[in-house]
Amino acid sequence: MLGKIAKAFGKTVDEGAPSIYLYNTLGRKNEEFTPPSERPVRMYNCGPTVYGRQHIGNLAMFVFTDILRRMLELNKMKVKQVINITDFGHLSSDGDTGEDKMTRGLKKEGMDVTLENMLLLGEKYTNTFKKDLRALGVDVDNISFPRASDYVGNQKNMIRVLLEKGYAYDISGGIYFDTSVFKHYGELGNIDTETLKEGARTEINKEKRNPADFVLWKRDEKIGWESEWGGGFPGWHIECSAMIRAELGEQIDIHTGGIEHIGVHHNNEIAQSESAIGKRPLSRFWLHRAHIQIDGKKIAKSEGNVLYLDEIEAKGYSPLAYRYWLLTAHYRTPSNFTFQAMDAAQNAYTRLKEHYFSTTKQAAALDNGHILDASDYISDFTKHINNDLDTPGALAVVWNMVKDKNVHPVDKLSALDAFDCVLGLSLRSGVAETSAIAIPPKVQLLVDERKQARLAENWVKADKLREKIEAAGYTVKDTADGPKITAK
DSSP states (O other): OHHHHHHHHTHHHHTOOOOEEEEETTTTEEEEEOOOTTSOEEEEEOOOBOSSOOBHHHHHHHHHHHHHHHHHHHTTOOEEEEEOBBOSOOBSSTTSOSOBHHHHHHHHTTOOOOHHHHHHHHHHHHHHHHHHHHHTTOOGGGEEOOBGGGGHHHHHHHHHHHHHTTSEEEETTEEEEOGGGOTTTTTGGGOOHHHIIIIIOOSOOTTSSSTTOEEEEEEOSSSSBOOTTOSEEEOHHHHHHHHHHHHTOSSEEEEEEEGGGIIIIIHHHHHHHHHHHOOSOSEEEEEEEOOEEETTEEOBGGGTBOOBHHHHHHTTOOHHHHHHHHHTSOTTSOEEEOHHHHHHHHHHHHHHHHHHHHHHHHHHHSOSOOSBOSHHHHHHHHHHHHBTOOHHHHHHHHHHHHHOTTBOHHHHHHHHHHHHHHHOOOTTTTOOOOOOOOOOHHHHHHHHHHHHHHHTTOHHHHHHHHHHHHHTTEEEEEETTEEEEEEO
16 A cells, blocks of 8 residues: 555645654654654554454544554555464452453353363454444554464563563462562653552552552463463453564654553553563653543443444445544544434534535536646645544545636546555445436435434434335335435
């Protein structure tokens, strides 16, 4: 995709795009991102624990990292991207207690709790995860998806090194990292370790030397692997450190995750990686995505406040309309999902595709003589996307150009293609001129009434109106291009 994106932006990239600035959680400010010399950008994205489907909040993370990759490729950088798959060992508590999430998933599916079944469950939901990513326009084929279970040997080796160097100790529950020995612990996000001691970990193992110490090897005679420390499995945090080192090397350029990872998981990664390797920093940049709520409430399976991509599709929304909605807010800004917001996003996405289609027709019918090209818009778009992935600003540039009648359709179409290479909205796909059909006024009234019911999120009424439309001899299909009415 690198060549495609850079080529689409043409002279803007050749003449030197504006500097890239990203908000680095490590320094707590926007910092200039400079490309590594003579090698790809090494980027690690904390991936899912695959004990079930990923909800729309989980998936938002990987639309963000996809935009990040596309922005880097716009600036002529090659990117080696890794999204890890956690298929064991993610305990439900940050205090290294509670049930393993994969075990919880097995019980929910009525499967015996065995390592073999755990890995089978992981494979099932890894495939579902990748399917959702593809639907959202993420370039899955150019991403590495290592599974933690394939790197247990690497994790054991790192634990051995930490023990040999005096950064870890053995207690009855397993092998733990000693955070008091790593003087930089809590540096990411400026975490107050005293606060951790007082309240962040309520379930304290009294054998631990410090409340913030975390497990490297969890003893478990029922499930896991054999080791010199007894049967069990590596801790969640060491998985990421081992996979980063195996897939990308000792030090990387960008590490991403959700804001919930800052306090514990990512500080633990830094501590164990830098201690084992003896080099700092583990990553030059740390980027974190804000949370998404649904109807003003935290997304929580336990409270029934959760939505999956296929549920959005079942209501007639395009997955790419959801991607469009995500791009209307900055990745560091908390967002609130509602179906009213999705209606607005789908309508905007549909209009943008319609503009693309009409511009395609205009460009085909006109010669190349014109007054104004789109270079200024391309330059403005690049400035926004290079400024900590300002996607709302970039979308505003797109719409300003679309509405500018002084830009020649040939240049406008070329610019739209270039913008879409970064935004990943697949404007070119599925664009077709639909044949109009004569809809009786009574049926049209039902269609209009159903549209209002959907806007009001009155799904029961909308379903009843669909039945009336079908009883009148017509079918209605909700698509990214709006409701399509056809005669039976």
